Amino acid sequence: MLTFLIRRLVYMLVTLALVSVLTFVIIQLPPGDYLSSMVAGLSAEGVQVNQAFVEGMRERYGLGEPFYIQYWKWISNILFYGDFGQSFEWNRPVASLIYERMGLTVVLSVSTLLFIWAVAFPIGIYSAIRRHSIGAHLATFVGFIGLAIPNFLIALVFMYLSFRYLGQSVGGLFSPEFENLPWSLAKVGDLISHLWIPVIVLGMAGTASLIRIMRANLLDELNKPYVVTARAMGHPEHVLLLKYPVRVALNPFVSTVGWVLPGLVSGATITAIVLNLPTSGPMLLRSLLTQDMYLAGSFILLLSTLTVIGTLISDILLAWLDPRIRYS
Structure with missing residues (x-):
């Protein structure tokens, strides 16, 4: 029974690792990001958007960095600090x-x-x-x-x-x-x-x-x-x-x-x-x-x-x- 449990736990950890990668890939698949959607929505309403502010936000959240760097920051913060990141829309953890x-x-x-x-x-x-x-x-x-x-x-x-x-x-x-x-x-x-x-x-x-x-x-x-x-x-x-x-x-x-x-x-x-x-x-x-x-x-x-x-x-x-x- 102990061998059975250890084998299942190993399968579970490997599966979760693969799932975390697939999860991040899936949420990156749609074109653009939250800031792009926000700018498009404000522009449609006739609101002028400060591009310097948008670029500052993009740099702050690392949206311009390569995929693997964004993934490592996200998953390492979850594993080591319990930090799931910041919600853009709610502006809260x-x-x-x-x-x-x-x-x-x-x-x-x-x-x-x-x-x-x-x-x-x-x-x-x-x-x-x-x-x-x-x-x-x-x-x-x-x-x-x-x-x-x-x-x-x-x-x-x-x-x-x-x-x-x-x-x-x-x-x-x-x-x-x-x-x-x-x-x-x-x-x-x-x-x-x-x-x-x-x-x-x-x-x-x-x-x-x-x-x-x-x-x-x-x-x-x-x-x-x-x-x-x-x-x-x-x-x-x-x-x-x-x-x-x-x-x-x-x-x-x-x-x-x-x-x-x-x-x-x-x-x-x-x-x-x-x-x-x-x-x-x-x-x-x-x-x-x-x-x-x-x-x-x-x-x-x-x-x-x-x-x-x-x-x-x-x-x-x-x-x-x-x-x-x-x-x-």
Whole structure:
């Protein structure tokens, strides 16, 4: 097991190094830079731009230097000083902007992930062992609905229902009176009261997908010889299910951690805009549109890191669940 973990950690570090290079290449691909976009926008509005100021800013941020020098300054500052650079648009350190958004993003993402597992796991098992029941057909129908309807459309429906029938403030994660207050028990309670709408909206597609994965894999295991033998030996049905076929069927279920974590952070951008959520998705989109390269690159690097970490967690859980994986 130790050899398995060391090998996976080495793969993870190499992957992150390659991802950092690709990230910086991607954010450099569009023609021009933030200053060029800013000058073009001001010129379109009829505002005269001081070229000496622009050149001074370009020299200050190193925008005129070769690609590899810009990359080394960026990645070395991140590794050695925790400095992600300066946001051109916000005129603030990127680290402070990320920390402001990532805290609530992580809370929302973890809550959504727990919701997905808590709902998909029992429903997937039930729809497999009672596959011809009304409940199983209803779960399949809801699963198709969850996969077919875009999250932002579900968000609009929930916003209408919560405002029309529950009288709850629509959009955001806080009530207006709590939004700018320091953290307290009352503010945490207000956050929890607003959290359920985005959690359900963001979790619909993931829940529907994992229900079908769990159902399909468990159906594949239920009629295998080892299950028939265990049942013939007199094992109680619930013990038999949880000890053998469910554990094997969990492999694909657990492996989804690698794509669920970054998917929740970046894939919910449109939904976050619709619900007015103070998460990282809208800020990432804005940074890409304005070519705020250090902010955009840092967000992409963090999302890539989440993907790699999620994959590592999946590998560890899979090796724990199924010894064949770590020994092969």
